[in-house]
Every structure is written in C-alpha cells, then in structure tokens.
Amino acid sequence: MVIKNVNLEIVCGITSVLPTNIHPEVAFAGKSNVGKSSLINGLMNRKAYARTSSQPGKTQTINYYMINEDVYFVDLPGYGYATAAVSVKEKWGKMIEKYLQTSEMLKGVFLLLDIRHDPSTNDKNMYEWILHNGFKPIIIATKMDKLNRSQVAKHVKAIRTGLNAGSDTIIIPYSAVTKQGRDEIWATIESLIS
Ligand code: GTP
Numbered sequence: 528m529v530i531k532n533v534n535l536e537i538v539c540g541i542t543s544v545l546p547t548n549i550h551p552e553v554a555f556a557g558k559s560n561v562g563k564s565s566l567i568n569g570l571m572n573r574k575a576y577a578r579t580s581s582q583p584g585k586t587q588t589i590n591y592y593m594i595n596e597d598v599y600f601v602d603l604p605g606y607g608y609a610t611a612a613v614s615v616k617e618k619w620g621k622m623i624e625k626y627l628q629t630s631e632m633l634k635g636v637f638l639l640l641d642i643r644h645d646p647s648t649n650d651k652n653m654y655e656w657i658l659h660n661g662f663k664p665i666i667i668a669t670k671m672d673k674l675n676r677s678q679v680a681k682h683v684k685a686i687r688t689g690l691n692a693g694s695d696t697i698i699i700p701y702s703a704v705t706k707q708g709r710d711e712i713w714a715t716i717e718s719l720i721s
Pocket residue numbers: 557558559560561562563564565566578579580581582583584585586587603604605606669670671672673701702703704
C-alpha cells in the first residue's frame with residue numbers, strides 16, 4: 528500500500544458517541560504499552576503521527592486515522608493500565624466493548640501481545656471477546672526485536688497455546704524498530720477491506 532495521506536480524523540472520549548462511518552475500519556487492541564500506536568505509525572510510514580510513550584496509558588481516546596481516504600485505523604486505549612482508577616478502567620472497558628459491538632464498518636480486529644510474554648488474563652478475555660463479537664482476531668506479536676531470531680517461533684507457539692487459539696489463527700511477529708512483519712500486516716489489512 529502506498530501511503531498518500533494520513534489524517535487523525537475522529538477522536539472519541541469516554542462520553543463520545545461513536546461515529547457512523549462509510550469507510551471500512553480495522554482496529555488495534557491490546558494491553559497498555561504493547562505498541563499499538565507504534566504499529567499504526569509503522570503501517571502509515573510516519574515516525575510519530577500517532578502519539579507513543581514509554582509510560583503506559585498514553586492513548587486514552589479512540590483515535591480514527593483515515594488512510595488515503597480508503598480505510599480507518601482505529602487506535603484503541605490499552606487495557607491493564609495498572610495505575611488507572613478502577614472506575615476509569617471500567618468505563619474504558621465498556622467503551623471498547625461498545626466499539627466492537629456497534630461499529631458496522633469494522634472489518635477486522637488486530638490484538639497485540641508482547642512477543643516476550645505469555646498472554647495475561649486480560650489478553651485472553653480480549654481474545655474471547657473479539658471472537659464473541661464475530662471477528663477472527665489477528666494476533667500481532669510485538670517487539671520481536673527484543674528476542675533473538677531463534678527464539679521467535681517458540682514464543683509464537685507459547686502465545687498460541689496461552690490463548691487457546693487454533694492453527695487457523697494468524698500470528699504475525701512485528702517490530703516497530705526494524706518494521707519486520709509490516710508487509711504481512713498490510714497484506715492482511717488489504718484482504719480484510721477488499
Ligand atoms: P497505550 O497508548 O498506553 O495503550 O500504549 P501503546 O500500545 O499505544 O504503546 P506505544 O506504541 O505507545 O509503545 C509503548 C512503548 O513501547 C514505547 O516506548 C515504544 O517505543 C515501545 N515499542 C513499541 N513497539 C516496539 C517494538 O516493536 N520494539 C521495541 N523495542 N519497542 C517498541
């Protein structure tokens with residue numbers, strides 16, 4: 528995909544009404560700090576258009592990035608952000624639930640997990656929730672540059688086992704540093720929206 532233009536077009540907070548879009552959407556979910564905004568930058572060929580941070584809890588709104596007037600990338604707030612107040616976490620959980628349940632143009636959901644770690648309870652719940660809403664989650668195993676190449680397959684297997692995901696579930700290792708995995712993710716997006 529040649530990126531002609533990108534635009535942060537819609538930003539939704541906890542009290543916002545979600546937009547009714549006419550363009551297809553793909554969404555990026557996952558624990559806080561896992562690399563959702565970094566992945567979106569990598570896919571858009573932008574260094575820092577989506578704001579990222581080494582501190583978890585950076586993205587606290589649902590951000591819709593319009594790509595080439597073709598597709599929205601939807602950057603979701605991370606879950607499991609430990610220091611957020613319980614009431615805030617609940618509201619965000621509800622907002623993400625509502626997003627997955629009601630977005631009529633949503634074509635696919637990417638679930639990001641850190642390749643180094645086994646899935647957490649939150650990760651497993653999110654995986655099940657995506658399935659429950661009728662989507663086949665596509666797993667992105669982020670931060671693959673933190674592993675030796677020889678360790679990648681073993682960690683991908685551990686993620687598959689931890690999520691109880693079948694062999695038909697796609698798991699794509701990705702690095703925001705080297706951009707390894709980018710083309711495969713774009714190919715997946717194109718197949719989802721075509
Ligand atoms: P929230 O907005 O808090 O939910 O986080 P996020 O999932 O959007 O994570 P973000 O993209 O802000 O990245 C969090 C931190 O991880 C930043 O310091 C990034 O530079 C770093 N990071 C993200 N992806 C990678 C990667 O593939 N490799 C390495 N080494 N660091 C990464």
